[in-house]
Amino acid sequence: MAYAALLSLAHILEQTLNHDFKYLIAREKQQIPFLLKKISSLQDFLENFTQNNSTSTEYLESRIRDVAYEAEDLIECHITDRILSESASNGDNRFTVIGRELEKLIEDIDSIKKQVTKIQVESGVQDLQQGISLPVGSSKPASSGKSTLVGLDDDLMEIKTRLVGESSELETISVVGMGGIGKTTLARKVYDDEYIVYHFHIRAWVTVSQGYNVREILLDLLDSMKKLTNQMCEENSEQLAEILYKNLKGMRYLIIMDDVWDANVWDDVKRSFPNDKNGSRIMLTTRLENVAKYAKSCPPLHHMNFLNEDESWNLFCDKVFGKYCCPPELEKIGKKITKNCRGLPLAVVVIGGLLSKATRTQEYWRNVEENLTSIITSNDKQCLKILSLSYANLPCHLKGCFLYMGIFPEDYNIRVSELIKLWIAEGFVKDEKSRSLEDVAEEYFLDLVDRSLILVYDKRSNGKIKTCRIHDLLRDLCVREARKEKVFHVTDESFHGISRDIGVRRVSIHRNGKIPDGSIDIPPLLVRSFLGFGWHSCCPVDNFNLRLLRVWHMGLHKLPNEIIELANLRYLIARCNEGLSLASIYKLRCLQTIILNGGSRTRPLHLPPEIWQMKQLRHVQSKRMILPKARTGGGNSITVLENLQTLCIVKDFECTKDVRRRIPNLKKLGLDYDCEGKNPSLYCLNNLVNLRKLEALKCVFSAPCPSFMKNIKFPISLKNMTLKGCDLAWENMTIVVLLPNLEVLKLKSNAFKGGEWKPNEGEFLQLKFLLIKRNNLKHWRANSIHFPRLQWLVLKKCKYLEEIPSGFGEIPTFQLIELHECGDSVVTSAQQIKQEQVNFGNDAFQVHIHGKYGKF
Structure with a gap:
C-alpha cells in the first residue's frame, strides 16, 4: 500500500498546485513542487521494485506509507482551514507552521531515499527488475495423500480430449483459475491418467511458482523425465536447454508447467520444446489469463469453474467421513457449511480436514458455520499462503x-x-x-x-x-x-473495534444499523471515507467532524449546512428525498461524482447555477434533475467542464450552443422530455450531433411527440442508444440506422410505431444487442443481412408480433434470444432459429422464455 499512499499524496499535491495555489504562501509554493518531485521518484522506485519479502523491505514500505499519510494529513488540514476561513492573507506567521513541517517531511523522504539507494546497491538493479531467484517447487506433481476428483470429471475429460486430439502440431493448453480452485489437482489427474501415460512417450512436470530460475526449471524437467545425471547438474542454462531439446526430439511428449506466474517463463523455455508435428502437448496452469494468452495457448483457455452445491457436499463428506455417511443430525448444518465455501475446493478441503478430527456435535458444527472464513484462514496456514500469493504477486x-x-x-x-x-x-x-x-x-x-x-x-x-x-x-x-496497512476498517453499527490508535482512514459500516447519537470516538481528521451498506435509516452529517472526507456513501434525508465544510469531498452518493435542496452543493469544490437517488418527473431535483463552475465534476446522476441556465462571465467567457463524462437524467434539457461548448467530453447523457404542447426548437436537439465524444444516449418522452425527433441527427460516436415514447414511424428509423458505431439499441415503449418494419441492407452493420419493448409491430421483414453482427435479441411484451424473422438463424454471431411475455408463434420461431443455429454448429445458442401471452 506504500504505492497507493504515494499516488494519493501526488493527487493532493497536484490539486494544491493547480486549484489551491492562492492559499499557499511563497515558501510553500516552492516546497510543494519540490516534494512532488521526490514523491514521483519514490513511485518510480516502487514500480520497478520486486519485493523480496525481507524484513528490511517491509519496513521500508511501511515507512514510505506512513510518511505519505503524514504529508497528506498535514497539507489537507492546513489547506482546508484556509479555504474555510478564507484568510490566506491574514497572518503569514500562522502559515509558516506548514512550511517548517514540510521541511521535516522532505528530510524524512530524503532519509527514505538513502535507504532505497542502499537496497538498490545491495540487491543489484538486475535483481530488482527481474525478481530474486527462488527455487522452483518440485519436479514431480505435489502429493497430499489421497486426492478426490470431485466436480472435475468434465474438466478431466475435456483436457484429455484436447491433449490426445487429432492435431499433429505442438499445442499449448492452458488451465486458468483462482488459487485453490483445483488447477493443480486437475493437472495431476491428467498427468497420472492411464491413457495419457500410454499415449505420450515422455511426460515431464515442473512447478514454476512465483520466483523462478530458468536453470532450475530445466533441471527439474530433466529430473522428472528421469534423464538427470550428476554431470548435467554442473551445466549452465544454455547447455541444459540443448540437452532437454535432444531428449524430447522425435518423441511425442507431454510437459506440464504448473503454477506459472510470469509470462517471461515461456520465452525462457519454449525453444527447448521441439515441434516434430507428432501431437506433442504442453499443459500450463496459471492464475493469470495474460500468461496463458502470452504462451499462445490453443483456444479456448480452460477456465476452472466453482463446484456446485452437490459437488461441494460430496467432496466435504469424502474428507470428513471417508466411506461412511454423514449423520442425519449434522447433514443440514454440514450443507450450510459447504454452501458457505462458495464452491472453492480449497475451502471445502480445509474445513473438511478440520472437522474430520473435531467433535461431531451440532453445537460445534454450528459455530464453524457461523465463523467459517476466519476458522479456515486461522487453522490452515497453507490455505492462507495459497491465497496470499495472489496479493503478493x-x-x-x-x-x-x-x-x-x-x-x-x-x-x-x-x-x-x-x-x-x-x-x-x-x-x-x-x-x-x-x-x-x-x-x-x-x-x-x-x-x-x-x-x-x-x-x-x-x-x-x-x-x-x-x-x-x-x-x-x-x-x-x-x-x-x-x-x-491502515487502508480501511470494516465495522458494524456499533462501531466495534474502531479506536483512536488504529489510524483508520476509511470506515465501512455493514448491516442494517443506525449511527449512534453524538460523535464517534475515531480520529476525525484521519477519516477520508465513510461507506454504509444495508442501512434502513439515514445518517446525519452533523454528527461528525469530517472536514477531510473524500467519499460519502451513505443515506441522507437532506444536505445540511455542514456539507459545505467538506471541502475535500470527491464522491457523494445519497439516498435523498425528492424535495432536496442542492443550493450549497457548489461549495464542494473537489466534487467529482454526484449520485443522488432522488427526484421524479413531478418533483425533479434542481441543481444550482453554480454547477457550471464545478470544474472537477466527472459524473452527475439522479432519477430526474433540472439543469439551470448557464451564466456567461465577463467578456463572454465560459467555464468548460473538461472532465464531465456523465449527465443523467436531465429533464427538458436544452442543448444550446453554449451548453454544448461547456461539456465537450460528455460520454453518457440521459434525457427526459415533457414535450406536450411545447415547441421542439426550444430544446435545440439538433446540437446533439456536436457532442462528438458521446457514446451512450437515453432519450425518453412522457407523451407522444414525433416532431421532436423527425429531423434530428445524432453524433456518429454513439455506441449505445435507448429511445422511449418517441412515437416515430418505422420509416423514420433513418435517424438511427446509419450510426456507424452503434452496438446497442434499446427501443422501449412506443419508441417506434406501425405494424410493419422493413429495414434496408447495410444499416445495422455493428449492432450486437437489440431490445424491442411494447409496440404494435406485427410483421418484421428482415434477415441476416440486415443485422450481420447481432448477438443478443430481447423482445418484451410485443404482443402483436407474429414471428422473429427466420433469416436470423443464419446470423453467424447470434448467441441468445430472450423473450418476455410474447406470443406462442414468436416462441415457436425462436425455437426454430435455435435449431438452425445448432445445425450450423452453434451448440451454445440459447433461448430464454419468461412468460407468454398465449395464442392470439
Missing part, C-alpha cells in the same frame, strides 16, 4: 485497488461503474495524460479479473462487465491486509 498499482474490494460486504454485487468511480475518488488511479482516469481504472479492473481475483457476476448489453463479486476467502484476505 500484484504489481504495486493494483494492490490498493484489490484491497479496496474488502470494503464491500460478503456476497455483495459490486457495480463496476461504482467501483471505478470510488477508486478514482480515493486517489488509487494514476493520471495518464493520454487517457481518462476511467479508462485507466477499467484497465486495472480487467487486470484483476484476468488474475482470477475478481469474479464476473453479470454483463451489460454491450458485453462489458456490469457487476462483480469477490470470493469470501479473498475478501477476508483484503480485510486483514487492509487493517494491517
Whole structure:
C-alpha cells in the first residue's frame, strides 16, 4: 500500500498546485513542487521494485506509507482551514507552521531515499527488475495423500480430449483459475491418467511458482523425465536447454508447467520444446489469463469453474467421513457449511480436514458455520499462503485497488461503474495524460479479473462487465491486509473495534444499523471515507467532524449546512428525498461524482447555477434533475467542464450552443422530455450531433411527440442508444440506422410505431444487442443481412408480433434470444432459429422464455 499512499499524496499535491495555489504562501509554493518531485521518484522506485519479502523491505514500505499519510494529513488540514476561513492573507506567521513541517517531511523522504539507494546497491538493479531467484517447487506433481476428483470429471475429460486430439502440431493448453480452485489437482489427474501415460512417450512436470530460475526449471524437467545425471547438474542454462531439446526430439511428449506466474517463463523455455508435428502437448496452469494468452495457448483457455452445491457436499463428506455417511443430525448444518465455501475446493478441503478430527456435535458444527472464513484462514496456514500469493504477486498499482474490494460486504454485487468511480475518488488511479482516469481504472479492473481475483457476476448489453463479486476467502484476505496497512476498517453499527490508535482512514459500516447519537470516538481528521451498506435509516452529517472526507456513501434525508465544510469531498452518493435542496452543493469544490437517488418527473431535483463552475465534476446522476441556465462571465467567457463524462437524467434539457461548448467530453447523457404542447426548437436537439465524444444516449418522452425527433441527427460516436415514447414511424428509423458505431439499441415503449418494419441492407452493420419493448409491430421483414453482427435479441411484451424473422438463424454471431411475455408463434420461431443455429454448429445458442401471452 506504500504505492497507493504515494499516488494519493501526488493527487493532493497536484490539486494544491493547480486549484489551491492562492492559499499557499511563497515558501510553500516552492516546497510543494519540490516534494512532488521526490514523491514521483519514490513511485518510480516502487514500480520497478520486486519485493523480496525481507524484513528490511517491509519496513521500508511501511515507512514510505506512513510518511505519505503524514504529508497528506498535514497539507489537507492546513489547506482546508484556509479555504474555510478564507484568510490566506491574514497572518503569514500562522502559515509558516506548514512550511517548517514540510521541511521535516522532505528530510524524512530524503532519509527514505538513502535507504532505497542502499537496497538498490545491495540487491543489484538486475535483481530488482527481474525478481530474486527462488527455487522452483518440485519436479514431480505435489502429493497430499489421497486426492478426490470431485466436480472435475468434465474438466478431466475435456483436457484429455484436447491433449490426445487429432492435431499433429505442438499445442499449448492452458488451465486458468483462482488459487485453490483445483488447477493443480486437475493437472495431476491428467498427468497420472492411464491413457495419457500410454499415449505420450515422455511426460515431464515442473512447478514454476512465483520466483523462478530458468536453470532450475530445466533441471527439474530433466529430473522428472528421469534423464538427470550428476554431470548435467554442473551445466549452465544454455547447455541444459540443448540437452532437454535432444531428449524430447522425435518423441511425442507431454510437459506440464504448473503454477506459472510470469509470462517471461515461456520465452525462457519454449525453444527447448521441439515441434516434430507428432501431437506433442504442453499443459500450463496459471492464475493469470495474460500468461496463458502470452504462451499462445490453443483456444479456448480452460477456465476452472466453482463446484456446485452437490459437488461441494460430496467432496466435504469424502474428507470428513471417508466411506461412511454423514449423520442425519449434522447433514443440514454440514450443507450450510459447504454452501458457505462458495464452491472453492480449497475451502471445502480445509474445513473438511478440520472437522474430520473435531467433535461431531451440532453445537460445534454450528459455530464453524457461523465463523467459517476466519476458522479456515486461522487453522490452515497453507490455505492462507495459497491465497496470499495472489496479493503478493500484484504489481504495486493494483494492490490498493484489490484491497479496496474488502470494503464491500460478503456476497455483495459490486457495480463496476461504482467501483471505478470510488477508486478514482480515493486517489488509487494514476493520471495518464493520454487517457481518462476511467479508462485507466477499467484497465486495472480487467487486470484483476484476468488474475482470477475478481469474479464476473453479470454483463451489460454491450458485453462489458456490469457487476462483480469477490470470493469470501479473498475478501477476508483484503480485510486483514487492509487493517494491517491502515487502508480501511470494516465495522458494524456499533462501531466495534474502531479506536483512536488504529489510524483508520476509511470506515465501512455493514448491516442494517443506525449511527449512534453524538460523535464517534475515531480520529476525525484521519477519516477520508465513510461507506454504509444495508442501512434502513439515514445518517446525519452533523454528527461528525469530517472536514477531510473524500467519499460519502451513505443515506441522507437532506444536505445540511455542514456539507459545505467538506471541502475535500470527491464522491457523494445519497439516498435523498425528492424535495432536496442542492443550493450549497457548489461549495464542494473537489466534487467529482454526484449520485443522488432522488427526484421524479413531478418533483425533479434542481441543481444550482453554480454547477457550471464545478470544474472537477466527472459524473452527475439522479432519477430526474433540472439543469439551470448557464451564466456567461465577463467578456463572454465560459467555464468548460473538461472532465464531465456523465449527465443523467436531465429533464427538458436544452442543448444550446453554449451548453454544448461547456461539456465537450460528455460520454453518457440521459434525457427526459415533457414535450406536450411545447415547441421542439426550444430544446435545440439538433446540437446533439456536436457532442462528438458521446457514446451512450437515453432519450425518453412522457407523451407522444414525433416532431421532436423527425429531423434530428445524432453524433456518429454513439455506441449505445435507448429511445422511449418517441412515437416515430418505422420509416423514420433513418435517424438511427446509419450510426456507424452503434452496438446497442434499446427501443422501449412506443419508441417506434406501425405494424410493419422493413429495414434496408447495410444499416445495422455493428449492432450486437437489440431490445424491442411494447409496440404494435406485427410483421418484421428482415434477415441476416440486415443485422450481420447481432448477438443478443430481447423482445418484451410485443404482443402483436407474429414471428422473429427466420433469416436470423443464419446470423453467424447470434448467441441468445430472450423473450418476455410474447406470443406462442414468436416462441415457436425462436425455437426454430435455435435449431438452425445448432445445425450450423452453434451448440451454445440459447433461448430464454419468461412468460407468454398465449395464442392470439
